Amino acid sequence: MAPRPYWKGFLKLSLVSCAVALYPAIKTTEKIRFNTLNRATGNRVKRQFIDSVTGEVVEPEQQVKGFAVGRDEYVIVEDGEIDSIALESTQTVDIDRFVPKAEIDERYRDTPYYLAPDGKVAQEAFAVIREAMRSEGMVGIARVVIARRERILMLEPLGKGLLATSLRYAYELRPETSVFEDIADVDIDPEMLELAKDILRRKTGHFEPDKFEDRYENALIELVKSKQAGRPAKAAPAPARPSNVVNLMEALRRSLKAEEKAPATAPARSAQKKAAPVAASTATRSKRSGPSRSPARKKA
Numbered sequence: 001m002a003p004r005p006y007w008k009g010f011l012k013l014s015l016v017s018c019a020v021a022l023y024p025a026i027k028t029t030e031k032i033r034f035n036t037l038n039r040a041t042g043n044r045v046k047r048q049f050i051d052s053v054t055g056e057v058v059e060p061e062q063q064v065k066g067f068a069v070g071r072d073e074y075v076i077v078e079d080g081e082i083d084s085i086a087l088e089s090t091q092t093v094d095i096d097r098f099v100p101k102a103e104i105d106e107r108y109r110d111t112p113y114y115l116a117p118d119g120k121v122a123q124e125a126f127a128v129i130r131e132a133m134r135s136e137g138m139v140g141i142a143r144v145v146i147a148r149r150e151r152i153l154m155l156e157p158l159g160k161g162l163l164a165t166s167l168r169y170a171y172e173l174r175p176e177t178s179v180f181e182d183i184a185d186v187d188i189d190p191e192m193l194e195l196a197k198d199i200l201r202r203k204t205g206h207f208e209p210d211k212f213e214d215r216y217e218n219a220l221i222e223l224v225k226s227k228q229a230g231r232p233a234k235a236a237p238a239p240a241r242p243s244n245v246v247n248l249m250e251a252l253r254r255s256l257k258a259e260e261k262a263p264a265t266a267p268a269r270s271a272q273k274k275a276a277p278v279a280a281s282t283a284t285r286s287k288r289s290g291p292s293r294s295p296a297r298k299k300a
Helices: 079-083 120-136 190-202 215-228 248-261 278-289 291-299
Strands: 007-013 016-024 065-070 073-077 092-099 109-117 139-146 149-158 161-167
Touching: 007 120, 007 139, 016 092, 016 120, 092 120, 092 149, 109 120, 109 149, 120 149, 120 161, 139 161, 190 248
Parallel strands: 007 092
Antiparallel strands: 007 016, 016 109, 065 073, 092 139, 109 161, 139 149, 149 161
16 A cells, blocks of 8 residues: 655646656654653653743643744744745655766755656656656656745655655755865875775675664564563663774785685676665564564554
8 A cells, every 4th residue: 555645746848747746755654653751650741832921831732933033032833824835845856957866966965755647647648757767768857845945856756656765955055065075185005905896895785774773673672572571671782982903904905804704795797787675684673583573663
């Protein structure tokens, strides 16, 4: 069953438009969450807004947004006034231009969504736009208002639908020079470089997302299960704290010996080989994690 759409509107390319729905591509339901309780009673607590001057509780109907223009001075803005800001992108994903995907710096990419036609009538126009993009090998750049903010979207074909990735604005990105400018130029010993490259080659493989697990999340689940069963929580040994290497050459040689003893990593296949579908990876992870986590999650 498809999830509920996050947004509904129209996809527009020049004078061609079709109804579409935007769906979240990221799941957060499996993450363990905690409630805040009163330690003395074990009851859940409720958050309240308090007037910073009078100390009185402010009920929801009396709460309003305000923009600070000075010390203790605000311009009040009503929700209706915000909703009245009418941009075309409020209801329309309007493709502004097409660009090579390689031109879009990875740092600009933010949140992925799935874009699909909304209803049978929209499917033909949607398919034409999708296949035109696929045949030209380009991605579309569009704008859309989501959660009261206009966002830039990168659209690219993905199976029968489109992958829509929100992009950050240029002003949101901090230039790397602000962090990297103090890094000194280093003359690298060729032998050290070859040792490091040899270690890298021995660790070369494929990105297999289903092989990675959130170990911190798993530890939280085990903690909750232990407390739920009345068992004392297991104290994990503190991890060894890394430090700067004093003898880099010796460290590289020992690292290479350790990698030679480790099981060989599968060599990287051609980049043209297709990765396993995300759905299959998710199913594998769900099967491995098993249903035993459910009680602990409900209790958390």
